[in-house]
Amino acid sequence: MQDQGGSGRATIRDVANAVGVSTATVSKVMNATGRVSAETRKAVLEAARELDFRPNAMARALQSNRSSSVGLLTDDTYGRFSLPLMAGLTEGLIAQGMSVFLCVIDGPKELGATHLDALLQKRVDGLIISGRRVDRLPDIDLTGVTVPTVYALSHGPADGVTLAPDERHGAALAVSHLIEIGRRRIAHVTGPRRFRVAMERAESWRDTLAAEGLWKEGEALHGDWSQGWGHTAAAHLIDGRPASDWPDAVFCGSDQIGLGMIDAFRERGIDVPGQIAVIGFDNWQVLAAQARPPLSSIDMNLPELGREVGRTLTRMIAGESPATGTTRLPCTLVPRASTIGPAG
Amino acid sequence: MQDQGGSGRATIRDVANAVGVSTATVSKVMNATGRVSAETRKAVLEAARELDFRPNAMARALQSNRSSSVGLLTDDTYGRFSLPLMAGLTEGLIAQGMSVFLCVIDGPKELGATHLDALLQKRVDGLIISGRRVDRLPDIDLTGVTVPTVYALSHGPADGVTLAPDERHGAALAVSHLIEIGRRRIAHVTGPRRFRVAMERAESWRDTLAAEGLWKEGEALHGDWSQGWGHTAAAHLIDGRPASDWPDAVFCGSDQIGLGMIDAFRERGIDVPGQIAVIGFDNWQVLAAQARPPLSSIDMNLPELGREVGRTLTRMIAGESPATGTTRLPCTLVPRASTIGPAG
DNA sequence: TTGAAAGCGATACCAT
DNA sequence: ATGGTATCGCTTTCAA
Numbered sequence: 001m002q003d004q005g006g007s008g009r010a011t012i013r014d015v016a017n018a019v020g021v022s023t024a025t026v027s028k029v030m031n032a033t034g035r036v037s038a039e040t041r042k043a044v045l046e047a048a049r050e051l052d053f054r055p056n057a058m059a060r061a062l063q064s065n066r067s068s069s070v071g072l073l074t075d076d077t078y079g080r081f082s083l084p085l086m087a088g089l090t091e092g093l094i095a096q097g098m099s100v101f102l103c104v105i106d107g108p109k110e111l112g113a114t115h116l117d118a119l120l121q122k123r124v125d126g127l128i129i130s131g132r133r134v135d136r137l138p139d140i141d142l143t144g145v146t147v148p149t150v151y152a153l154s155h156g157p158a159d160g161v162t163l164a165p166d167e168r169h170g171a172a173l174a175v176s177h178l179i180e181i182g183r184r185r186i187a188h189v190t191g192p193r194r195f196r197v198a199m200e201r202a203e204s205w206r207d208t209l210a211a212e213g214l215w216k217e218g219e220a221l222h223g224d225w226s227q228g229w230g231h232t233a234a235a236h237l238i239d240g241r242p243a244s245d246w247p248d249a250v251f252c253g254s255d256q257i258g259l260g261m262i263d264a265f266r267e268r269g270i271d272v273p274g275q276i277a278v279i280g281f282d283n284w285q286v287l288a289a290q291a292r293p294p295l296s297s298i299d300m301n302l303p304e305l306g307r308e309v310g311r312t313l314t315r316m317i318a319g320e321s322p323a324t325g326t327t328r329l330p331c332t333l334v335p336r337a338s339t340i341g342p343a344g
Numbered sequence: 345m346q347d348q349g350g351s352g353r354a355t356i357r358d359v360a361n362a363v364g365v366s367t368a369t370v371s372k373v374m375n376a377t378g379r380v381s382a383e384t385r386k387a388v389l390e391a392a393r394e395l396d397f398r399p400n401a402m403a404r405a406l407q408s409n410r411s412s413s414v415g416l417l418t419d420d421t422y423g424r425f426s427l428p429l430m431a432g433l434t435e436g437l438i439a440q441g442m443s444v445f446l447c448v449i450d451g452p453k454e455l456g457a458t459h460l461d462a463l464l465q466k467r468v469d470g471l472i473i474s475g476r477r478v479d480r481l482p483d484i485d486l487t488g489v490t491v492p493t494v495y496a497l498s499h500g501p502a503d504g505v506t507l508a509p510d511e512r513h514g515a516a517l518a519v520s521h522l523i524e525i526g527r528r529r530i531a532h533v534t535g536p537r538r539f540r541v542a543m544e545r546a547e548s549w550r551d552t553l554a555a556e557g558l559w560k561e562g563e564a565l566h567g568d569w570s571q572g573w574g575h576t577a578a579a580h581l582i583d584g585r586p587a588s589d590w591p592d593a594v595f596c597g598s599d600q601i602g603l604g605m606i607d608a609f610r611e612r613g614i615d616v617p618g619q620i621a622v623i624g625f626d627n628w629q630v631l632a633a634q635a636r637p638p639l640s641s642i643d644m645n646l647p648e649l650g651r652e653v654g655r656t657l658t659r660m661i662a663g664e665s666p667a668t669g670t671t672r673l674p675c676t677l678v679p680r681a682s683t684i685g686p687a688g
Numbered sequence: 689t690t691g692a693a694a695g696c697g698a699t700a701c702c703a704t
Numbered sequence: 705a706t707g708g709t710a711t712c713g714c715t716t717t718c719a720a
Contacts, residue, residue, distance in 0.1 A: 009490075011697060022707045027699055034700090035705055052488065057465040058411060059697035061402040062712045069445070069466065077431045077647075078630075083423025087448040094447070094455070099462050101413070102446035103438070104431040111438070118443050121401040122413065144396065146353075227634040256634065263636070286422075287631075290571040290600065292607070303421075355713055366691045371715055378716090379689055403713035406696045 010051035018047040030055060061123065070126040070313060071101040071119035073112065075138040080284065081153060081302060082130060088306025089128070096314060098125070105138055112140040120145070126313040128152055148316035152309045155196070155326060161316070162326040163309050165300035167197050170331030171204035174251045174279045174298050177333055179212055181340060183249035183277055188220040189233040189261065190253025198222065201253055201281065225253065230260025238268060248276055249339075255280035255288045258295045262338060266292075277339040283332075293337035305329050354395035362391040374399060405467065414470040414657060415445040415463035417456065419482040424628065425497060425646060426474060432650025433472070440658060442469070449482055456484040464489070470657040472496055492660035496653045499540070499670060505660065506670040507653050509644035511541050514675030515548035518595045518623045518642050521677055523556055525684060527593035527621055532564040533577040533605065534597025542566065545597055545625065569597065574604025582612060592620055593683075599624035599632045602639045606682060610636075621683040627676075637681035649673050 012030075016023045021040060028034035029044040036044075047053075061067040070093065076082040090100050101124065103115035119127070127147050131138050131154030142149065151162040178186050188205040191198040202220040221236065223229035230252060238246055252258035258280030265272050272278055272293055280288060283299035308329060312322050356374075360367045365384060372378035373388040380388075391397075405411040414437065420426040434444050445468065447459035463471070471491050475482050475498030486493065495506040522530050532549045535542040546564040565580065567573035574596060582590060596602035602624030609616050616622055616637055624632060627643035652673060656666050 012699095013697080023698075024700080024707055024709090025705085028706090031699085037705060040705080054461070054465050056406070056467060056697050057462075058402045058405040058467055059712085060699080062400070062406055062697080062714090063699050065712075067402060068462075071443075072446070077427060079423030079427025080630075083421060083427055083448075086446060087421045087450060090446060090448045090459075091451065091455070094458055094462060097462055097465075099415075099445045099447070099459075099466060101443045102416070102430060102434060103443070104427075104434045106431060107435065111435070114438055115434075115443075117398070118401075118412075118438060118441055121398050121441075122443060123400060123402055228636075231636075256630070260634075286424075286600070290604075292575075356715095357713075367714075368691055368693095368716080369689085372690090375715080381689060384689080400713050403696085404715075406698090406713085407715050409696075 010053040012053070012055065014051055015044060015047045015053050018051065019043045065123075066317075067123045067125055068097050069099045069101060069122065069124050070128060071103060071115075071122075071124040072128045072130065073103045073105055073115060073119075073138055073140060074130045075104070075106045076131065077104060077106040080282075084302035085130065085152060085306040085309070088303030088308075089310050090306075091303075092307040092310030093314070098310075098314070100128075105140065109139055112138060116140055116142075116145070120147070125317045126150070128309060128313065129156065130154060148313060150309050150313045150316070152305065159324050161312060161322050161324055163305060163312060164326055164328060165302075165305060166328035166330050167200040168204035168207075169328065170281065170298040170300065171201040171251070172208045173331055173333045174281065174296075175205055175208040177296070177335065177339060178249040178251065178277055178279060179208075179214070181249075181273075181277060184214055185247045186214065186249045186251055187218065187237055187247035188251045188253070189230060189237075189257055190220055190222060191225040191257075193222050198253055205251055223257075225256055227256045227260035227263070230257035230262075231264045232260075233257070234261045234264030234268075238264075238270070243275075246276065249273075250276060250278050252278060252280045255282045255284045255295060255297055258297070258338070259287060259291055262291055262293070262295065273337070273339050273341055279339050283334050288334075288336065291336075291338065293342065296336045296339040297334050299332040299334050301329060301332055354397040356397070356399065358395055359388060359391045359397050362395065363387045409467075410661075411467045411469055412441050413443045413445060413466065413468050414472060415447060415459075415466075415468040416472045416474065417447045417449055417459060417463075417482055417484060418474045419448070419450045420475065421448060421450040424626075428646035429474065429496060429650040429653070432647030432652075433654050434650075435647075436651035436654030437658070442654075442658070444472075449484065453483055456482060460484055460486075460489070464491070469661045470494070472653060472657065473500065474498060492657060494653050494657045494660070496649065503668050505656060505666050505668055507649060507656060508670055508672060509646075509649060510672035510674055511544040512548035512551075513672065514625065514642040514644065515545040515595070516552045517675055517677045518625065518640075519549050519552040521640070521679065521683060522593040522595065522621055522623060523552075523558070525617075525621065528558055529591045530558065530593045530595055531562065531581055531591035532595045532597070533574060533581075533601055534564055534566060535569040535601075537566050542597055549595055567601075569600055571600045571604035571607070574601035574606075575608045576604075577601070578605045578608030578612075582608075582614070587619075590620065593617075594620060594622050596622065596624045599626045599628045599639055599641055602641070602682070603631060603635050606635055606637070606639065617681070617683050617685055623683050627678050632678075632680065635680075635682065637686065640680045640683040641678050643676040643678050645673060645676055 105112040283297040288295040449456040627641040632639040
């Protein structure tokens, strides 16, 4: 009593029979290809609706050699970076009828191979490789894979196509912002040296300061990405030093570090941003907006990156060859009270 | 020079030709069905490997009427709950060659319909519906859809199959833990009343306390899920009251609330857990583990939930009819310093 | 043990 | 403007 019309199980032949035409004609109507009389078209359309006809994508794929689906391989179990990216990705691709297979390959090495094999059997039109660690690729062997592939966030091989946020631009945005609000002694506290993004942001911090001829003593402070490290680093910068030696702003490599920093300053009765302004990176809403004071940050525009990945992959599938190497997408400054104060 | 053998584009006929047998025989070998001589089998297997033959899943699907893929519809752009669930889901399903289409339908209402249509055209064998708001379903019209469907996290219709964490169990775990460490005046600060999970956790808090004959004054404090609310609620509980009126523990409806709480206590010089123990909910690692002190919490075991969703859906696809209504999966207590102190 | 042939559902070419 | 038919790659009887 639930299957009026067989819901979605009707074939093109059912429609053809219902109208009294051939399957070829129905196909033409459904794809708006070839000449069909207005009358026939209307009848076919009506029957299709009536029967809840939905063309079988498998059959179509078999015939056209295009599956209208792509695979996304990621080792990001946590999703802080992946999901916003996926949101943009699926949004961009669905417009062209493309669906995205998600494969989370956080686990034994063979898991990646298994997923990849499944995707290849399903004849995905394209592949996206994205990693949790922005600098290290998920562990998959792509040897011999001829499917168009885009690397997102994590960096693919030199002859591959990679899309990633413009880390240097983001860092420059942060530092320029601090300079604009009048800060001159801008410290940098960030993640491990082995992270490519940490080095890129640090370089950009240094370059931007140098371009303005500002405070150049001291180096970037490298630790992990955590709140705890922010806290510790703040102590390094402040404790046992005269206030005249303090920075008047800190650019942090992650929002978590920024939070720890703010925390430590508060404990010491240092006003943020009055005495020291703080800006983070990632614009991890739920953290940054909830901080006290709310933490200014740099947004990597991951959804937009995802959309761009979709566009690029689509073009590759269509036969184009986008620039190899890494294409950088701009970041955005999100000012909050930790730099501009409560007044705005 | 990269396509030795045409990488993954070889057909069953290519293999058959290479060996000098029929496609039927190759098929039998590949599927371990029918009788084939050991000799032939070996030759076929070898040729298949040689040619990097990968059966075309589209053709197989067309023939078997099974696509070996399922669709996951979610409106969780943020991913805090979705991704751990997906990780478990894909892990559980890939073992059976099943891949998961991810559809993020956070956007205009028609987006859901578009995605659903794409999935139906692709003849997914099953559907998973999961929401950001645990109590409200993503906005999709499933009328007339006959594909096996499982609801995860968010609750489906009464005659549907839903899998969700056992909120009451989780809350009971938290409260029992507090009681075990000797607390007797256990407050509860949680999210909005309109959230089903908020009400369930609050009820369980009340019931567990009542069962022990403990402090029953006061009601659960409902606000939003944020750190800010935790901070405010702490003020309610503490400010202007004699210390003898203070709770000696607070069970928080989210880790964020717990963080705000800890923060407020610290500002007031109240020792956690010395004077007041705090426990959160969600076990959002990156927040809870980084808190000062690290926040005890309740883990909803989302990856396991995902695996179970996979199993259930598989059974439904196989024709079984699992119990309708909601099946609850147990939570786990994750004790940290905010309840048991630094010593352990 | 092996193979020939009929589909699965849709598309596209070529007639009509 | 329509329709017959071969075809996509694989599975599955049914014969041989």
